[in-house]
Amino acid sequence: xxxxxxxxxxxxxxxxxxxxxxxxxxxxxxxxxxxxxxxxxxxxxxxxxxxxxxxxxxxxxxxxxxxxxxxxxxxxxxxxxxxxxxxxxxxxxxxxxxxxxxxxxxxxxxxxxxxxxxxxxxxxxxxxxxxxxxxxxxxxxxxxxxxxxxxxxxxxxxxxxxxxxxxxxxxxxxxxxxxxxxxxxxxxxxxxxxxxxxxxxxxxxxxxxxxxxxxxxxxxxxxxxxxxxxxxxxxxxxxxxxxxxxxxxxxxxxxxxxxxxxxxxxxxxxxxxxxxxxxxxxxxxxxxxxxxxxxxxxxxxxxxxxxxxxxxxxxxxxxxxxxxxxxxxxxxxxxxxxxxxxxxxxxxxxxxxxxxxxxxxxxxxxxxxxxxxxxxxxxxxxxxxxxxxxxxxxxxxxxxxxxxxxxxxxxxxxxxxxxxxxxxxxxxxxxxxxxxxxxxxxxxxxxxxxxxxxxxxxxxx
Numbered sequence: 001x002x003x004x005x006x007x008x009x010x011x012x013x014x015x016x017x018x019x020x021x022x023x024x025x026x027x028x029x030x031x032x033x034x035x036x037x038x039x040x041x042x043x044x045x046x047x048x049x050x051x052x053x054x055x056x057x058x059x060x061x062x063x064x065x066x067x068x069x070x071x072x073x074x075x076x077x078x079x080x081x082x083x084x085x086x087x088x089x090x091x092x093x094x095x096x097x098x099x100x101x102x103x104x105x106x107x108x109x110x111x112x113x114x115x116x117x118x119x120x121x122x123x124x125x126x127x128x129x130x131x132x133x134x135x136x137x138x139x140x141x142x143x144x145x146x147x148x149x150x151x152x153x154x155x156x157x158x159x160x161x162x163x164x165x166x167x168x169x170x171x172x173x174x175x176x177x178x179x180x181x182x183x184x185x186x187x188x189x190x191x192x193x194x195x196x197x198x199x200x201x202x203x204x205x206x207x208x209x210x211x212x213x214x215x216x217x218x219x220x221x222x223x224x225x226x227x228x229x230x231x232x233x234x235x236x237x238x239x240x241x242x243x244x245x246x247x248x249x250x251x252x253x254x255x256x257x258x259x260x261x262x263x264x265x266x267x268x269x270x271x272x273x274x275x276x277x278x279x280x281x282x283x284x285x286x287x288x289x290x291x292x293x294x295x296x297x298x299x300x301x302x303x304x305x306x307x308x309x310x311x312x313x314x315x316x317x318x319x320x321x322x323x324x325x326x327x328x329x330x331x332x333x334x335x336x337x338x339x340x341x342x343x344x345x346x347x348x349x350x351x352x353x354x355x356x357x358x359x360x361x362x363x364x365x366x367x368x369x370x371x372x373x374x375x376x377x378x379x380x381x382x383x384x385x386x387x388x389x390x391x392x393x394x395x396x397x398x399x400x401x402x403x404x405x406x407x408x409x410x411x412x413x414x415x416x417x418x419x420x421x422x423x424x425x426x427x428x429x430x431x432x433x434x435x436x437x438x439x440x441x442x443x444x445x446x447x448x449x450x451x452x453x454x455x456x457x458x459x460x461x
Contacts (some may be wrong), residue, residue: 004156006085008147043188052100055137056107063118068137069095074142081135083147085451087128087159088161093168096121098126102162103130109158112137115145163269173393190340194331198221198237198250212262222333223439232400234259238333308424312349315431318438321345331441334434344423347348363424370418381407 058066071077087106089099100121107117116135121128136145155292160170185192185413200221209213215225219239226244230456235244243386247254305313320330330336338345357363384404391397431450 004085004087004152004159006132006147006152008083009081015058022025038444054100054104056104056111056117056119056137057113058116058118060118063116067116067137070135070139070142071137074137076137076144080147081145083134083145085132085155086129087132087136088127088369090169091127094128095167096123098166099128099130102166102250103132105162106130106155106277107132107134108159109162110155111145114140116257117284160208166406177228185340191336192340193337194250194332196247196336197245197247198254200333201247201250201254201259205259207264208263211264212264214259237250240332240334308360308363309349309358311431312345312352314434316345316349317436319345330436330438331445335438335441338434344427347420348424351417351423355417357421357424358405360425360428365372365422367418367421367425370414370421374418377407377411377414381411389396 051078053060055061055063067082068077071081088101090170094102100119103119103121111117111134116139118131120133122131132176134145137143163170186195189195193323200218200223204214204217211227215227216341218225218235219235224237224239228234233246233248236247236250237244249261254259263411266296296423313322318330319335319342320327321342327409330338351357355366357366381404382406384400388397388400388404391400
């Protein structure tokens with residue numbers, strides 16, 4: 001089962017530091033970095049400690065020098081200087097020798113005799129996979145490789161063809177692309193949309209005696225199910241979302257047949273007992289009486305939080321982040337998923353408190369002021385760089401380097417604060433929507449009238 005991917009490599013030689021002044025901080029180009037990564041013996045050494053690196057139309061040892069000389073000969077050393085691709089196989093399906101053999105065959109079929117390619121076989125992820133580093137410049141006519149969408153489909157088709165020739169499995173109906181951040185979040189068990197759906201379904205299946213109860217429990221958890229027998233795939237969606245997800249996308253154990261089997265396999269007694277405990281918990285929640293606390297002091301003299309800071313305090317409370325000594329658990333799927341972004345939320349709260357930002361207009365003004373300060377400091381640092389080039393006095397040079405480092409540190413801080421402020425503007429509508437959704441879930445859980453009127457908070461003005 002071979003999976004493939006290909007992407008461009010940009011050159012960074014323009015950012016190389018002065019070799020003579022500081023040879024230990026030499027920044028190699030991205031081409032050299034990716035060649036070093038592909039040929040890294042720590043990754044290419046498998047269980048047999050064998051190193052499989054082959055150069056196609058070039059030598060594996062001098063691949064960088066040969067590729068670079070071709071680019072310099074045709075005057076094409078900028079832009080996309082190389083392409084990095086990979087081909088991965090199913091665990092325990094291929095030997096390292098076969099994996100590398102297929103990789104070399106694929107490189108020759110894909111790029112022929114016109115391009116220089118380094119093919120390396122890795123085992124560092126637990127599965128054998130090939131890396132391809134392709135020179136973007138043709139070694140004969142100097143034309144750059146046009147990596148369009150058709151190239152990817154051809155690369156995948158050739159990979160599938162070679163897999164079939166060697167009696168390896170081929171993905172007949174590949175799934176859509178999953179963002180890298182979501183993929184690793186799900187792999188680590190973080191509360192993503194799909195992970196929360198899986199947890200809710202597992203809980204509902206374990207506490208259900210029928211599909212009617214299954215749908216009721218899923219509804220209590222904030223999900224709407226479509227379990228029509230005439231549908232090929234059952235679907236699930238959040239009660240606050242319009243987009244449905246096929247349950248089979250959550251995994252094979254969440255297909256129509258598996259859900260039916262799991263519900264029917266519940267023994268009547270144990271399932272009935274768990275079902276009774278579930279509704280006892282819901283009943284206890286419905287008649288929950290808040291603890292009465294006597295306040296000593298005057299509300300008129302109590303400091304009131306308003307604006308953005310009040311919004312974030314309320315959001316952290318509904319999220320379960322505050323108060324620390326008695327954290328609640330959010331009820332809505334949207335609020336549960338928001339736990340993944342606590343670090344981002346904390347940065348925003350600290351900036352709001354530090355810069356005394358009361359509204360979105362204040363945040364927008366802060367972004368403009370910070371952007372202006374960044375330009376001024378960057379211009380001042382550039383002047384210092386210009387003086388450094390003409391400075392021969394060691395004492396003066398030390399002073400200029402110190403001023404340069406101060407400017408760099410300040411630029412780093414300002415750019416970080418600007419990025420956080422931009423996320424505040426970006427996240428504000430989502431935060432307000434999550435608050436509305438969680439409030440509805442609370443009203444439903446505690447049996448309150450969702451249509452009752454509430455006083456508008458100061459941050460909504």
